[in-house]
Amino acid sequence: MHRRSKLFPGNFWQGELFVFPRNQAILRPFCSSDSTTTSPTSHSLNISFLSDLVSKQHWTELKTHLKDTNLTVLLHQLLSSEVDPVLTLRYFHWSQKEFKLSHPLELSFRLLHLLANAKRYSKIRAFLDNFIKYENLHSNSSIFHALSICGPKFCVNSIIVDMLLLAYVRNSKTQLGLEAFKRAGDYGFRLSVFSCNPLLSALVKEGATGDVEHLYKELMRRKIEPNVITFNVVVNGLCKAGKLNKAGDVVEDMKAWGVSPNVVTYNTLIDGYCKMGRVGKMYKADAILKEMVANKVCPNEVTYNILIDGFCKDENVSAAKKVFEEMQRQGLKPNVVTYNSLINGLCSDGKFDDAFGLRDEMLGLGLKPNVVTYNALISGFCKKKMMREARKLFDDMRGKGLAPNAITFNTLIDAHCKSGLMEEAFVLQSSMLKKGLFPLASTYNCLIGGLCRKGDIESARKLIHVMEDNGLRADLVTYNILIDAFCREGESRKAARLFSVMRKVGLTPNHVTYNTLMNGYCTEGNLKAAMNVRMQMEKDGRRSNVVTYNILIKGFCKKGKLKDANVLLNEMLERGLNPNQTTYEIVREEMMERGFVPDIEGHLYNVSFSS
DNA sequence: ACTGTCAACT
Numbered sequence: 001m002h003r004r005s006k007l008f009p010g011n012f013w014q015g016e017l018f019v020f021p022r023n024q025a026i027l028r029p030f031c032s033s034d035s036t037t038t039s040p041t042s043h044s045l046n047i048s049f050l051s052d053l054v055s056k057q058h059w060t061e062l063k064t065h066l067k068d069t070n071l072t073v074l075l076h077q078l079l080s081s082e083v084d085p086v087l088t089l090r091y092f093h094w095s096q097k098e099f100k101l102s103h104p105l106e107l108s109f110r111l112l113h114l115l116a117n118a119k120r121y122s123k124i125r126a127f128l129d130n131f132i133k134y135e136n137l138h139s140n141s142s143i144f145h146a147l148s149i150c151g152p153k154f155c156v157n158s159i160i161v162d163m164l165l166l167a168y169v170r171n172s173k174t175q176l177g178l179e180a181f182k183r184a185g186d187y188g189f190r191l192s193v194f195s196c197n198p199l200l201s202a203l204v205k206e207g208a209t210g211d212v213e214h215l216y217k218e219l220m221r222r223k224i225e226p227n228v229i230t231f232n233v234v235v236n237g238l239c240k241a242g243k244l245n246k247a248g249d250v251v252e253d254m255k256a257w258g259v260s261p262n263v264v265t266y267n268t269l270i271d272g273y274c275k276m277g278r279v280g281k282m283y284k285a286d287a288i289l290k291e292m293v294a295n296k297v298c299p300n301e302v303t304y305n306i307l308i309d310g311f312c313k314d315e316n317v318s319a320a321k322k323v324f325e326e327m328q329r330q331g332l333k334p335n336v337v338t339y340n341s342l343i344n345g346l347c348s349d350g351k352f353d354d355a356f357g358l359r360d361e362m363l364g365l366g367l368k369p370n371v372v373t374y375n376a377l378i379s380g381f382c383k384k385k386m387m388r389e390a391r392k393l394f395d396d397m398r399g400k401g402l403a404p405n406a407i408t409f410n411t412l413i414d415a416h417c418k419s420g421l422m423e424e425a426f427v428l429q430s431s432m433l434k435k436g437l438f439p440l441a442s443t444y445n446c447l448i449g450g451l452c453r454k455g456d457i458e459s460a461r462k463l464i465h466v467m468e469d470n471g472l473r474a475d476l477v478t479y480n481i482l483i484d485a486f487c488r489e490g491e492s493r494k495a496a497r498l499f500s501v502m503r504k505v506g507l508t509p510n511h512v513t514y515n516t517l518m519n520g521y522c523t524e525g526n527l528k529a530a531m532n533v534r535m536q537m538e539k540d541g542r543r544s545n546v547v548t549y550n551i552l553i554k555g556f557c558k559k560g561k562l563k564d565a566n567v568l569l570n571e572m573l574e575r576g577l578n579p580n581q582t583t584y585e586i587v588r589e590e591m592m593e594r595g596f597v598p599d600i601e602g603h604l605y606n607v608s609f610s611s
Numbered sequence: 612a613c614t615g616t617c618a619a620c621t
Contacts, residue, residue: 125612166612197613204614229614236615264615271616302616309617337617344618372618379619407619414620442620449621480621512621 047077054091055083063098071095075107085114089123105138105146109160116156124160128167140179144187158189165195174202178211185222197229204237212237216250226257232264239272247272266292267302274310280576282307282314301327305337312345320345336362340372347380352389355380371397371405378408382415390415406432406440413443417450425450441467445477452485460485476502480512487520492529495520509540515547522555527564530555543575550582557590565590 051074053062066074075095078088088111096102108131115124131138143164147157161184168177177199184191196219203211216234219226231254238247247269251261266288273285285307289299304327311320320342327334339362346355355377359369374397381390394412397404409432416425425447429439444467451460460482464474479502486495495517502509514537521530530552534544544552549572556565569587572579 194612201614232614268615305616340617375618410619445620477621484621
């Protein structure tokens with residue numbers, strides 16, 4: 001493949017693909033589909049008359065002269081004539097619609113060639129969009145074949161394939177786009193960043209990190225000139241997958257390519273660190289901020305928003321407020337996102353007065369609270385089980401001209417489920433439908449979780465069927481909920497079976513999945529099985545997180561194996577993981593039980609948290 | 612023509 005991309009187009013076309021003469025390929029569908037017609041030439045007089053009608057756009061008259069049988073012949077004729085390709089395109093669409101037929105694929109691509117030569121790129125884009133949307137019957141294999149036999153215009157073919165790729169991505173057919181990318185490599189077509197960047201971006205959004213990494217390597221190998229956006233998308237994909245080290249490597253790659261990291265690159269990296277559960281993650285984020293400034297890249301509103309949200313999620317609202325002040329000192333204006341992050345931070349902490357104060361402040365600045373603002377406030381009240389207040393905000397939204405979205409409903413439904421108010425939750429779900437909002441898989445997950453919490457796995461199963469009847473597939477979270485439910489019932493065998501089912505249907509277990517299963521085994525006292533799950537998890541490239549350690553440490557404590565618990569505790573600290581509230585509670589409880597009075601927080605025998 | 616920040620559920 002590498003050789004081929006270096007070949008001159010002319011050489012390429014002497015290769016194996018140019019298998020039969022062009023005309024034969026084009027006439028084949030026509031000859032086989034119609035036995036009464038003798039040959040295209042016998043129509044030629046007639047056809048020049050018809051072409052003339054097309055040129056004059058006399059469609060009604062044209063229709064009276066046409067039969068199904070000569071539609072494709074006329075198209076062929078138009079393609080070989082001097083007729084404006086845009087007119088031919090019009091005829092193409094008109095004849096397909098009027099006579100409900102599909103012209104052969106080869107002719108479609110000959111038409112695209114003519115349009116490309118005439119530089120009518122927007123027409124090609126529209127054509128391909130339509131093609132992707134309504135003609136699912138063509139596989140990439142037949143498309144590439146048709147394209148390769150319809151003319152030796154190598155560059156033009158590359159442009160068309162590039163646009164095809166973009167059409168796939170824009171129509172959410174990312175996997176087909178990826179397949180087309182691979183095939184383009186086999187055929188040696190040159191692609192551009194204008195299609196590869198959106199493909200990368202779509203893969204990042206789908207969380208297909210493996211594909212992102214592969215595509216990135218391919219881009220470099222095929223020498224498709226990446227730009228700063230290409231690198232930024234890849235950095236973002238790796239950050240979202242928690243692969244911060246690899247993200248850093250890509251930043252080094254880009255420097256080696258002579259592309260300087262810009263404000264977006266740094267913002268992405270900072271956000272990556274902010275969202276990671278490492279010790280001193282905000283310190284690391286701050287270090288990147290300093291590096292960014294040292295490289296003469298000026299932080300913008302987004303940079304500050306990321307830091308503010310990071311501190312809020314780190315339960316450090318006061319640090320967030322300092323950044324907020326610094327932002328304004330730098331002459332940057334806080335926007336709705338800034339306020340939403342702060343409001344969310346305050347709400348999660350139950351500081352509703354401060355949160356409402358900020359809401360009023362933003363109103364004073366002419367910033368309108370949006371759905372996100374309300375969702376944060378509602379979620380805050382829900383967490384404190386203040387359902388009346390949550391409900392009031394929900395009702396207020398309408399008066400403010402704001403429509404609740406699926407997340408608003410999910411928040412409320414989940415809160416009702418957690419309060420055991422399943423009927424209310426289902427009423428909310430149906431009111432969602434009345435508003436024209438379709439419940440998402442996450443909506444069902446809230447309800448399924450509620451049923452499982454009640455121990456009603458049977459109803460949960462039934463609800464999954466309803467969900468699937470509505471075209472939604474059980475996702476990772478659904479499986480996590482069910483695995484947890486079985487573990488709680490002491491049915492770890494069933495949980496384990498579900499675990500293998502989810503892999504079979506192509507879902508990738510995450511930390512929660514592994515931790516849940518481990519927790520199930522630990523509760524049963526089966527430490528060996530739990531440690532096996534952990535081994536599997538680390539083999540899958542997922543390092544143990546705080547929750548993993550908490551589960552295992554607790555498991556070992558319960559079995560009286562304090563030595564093992566200590567080993568894990570040390571390992572956790574060595575790996576730079578921060579013990580949380582739960583860790584301290586596990587340790588304290590264990591010590592009390594053994595008659596020790598915990599003097600300093602976090603001492604488990606000879607192990608100190610504050611090492 | 613393409614990119615990055617905020618909100619829910621396990």
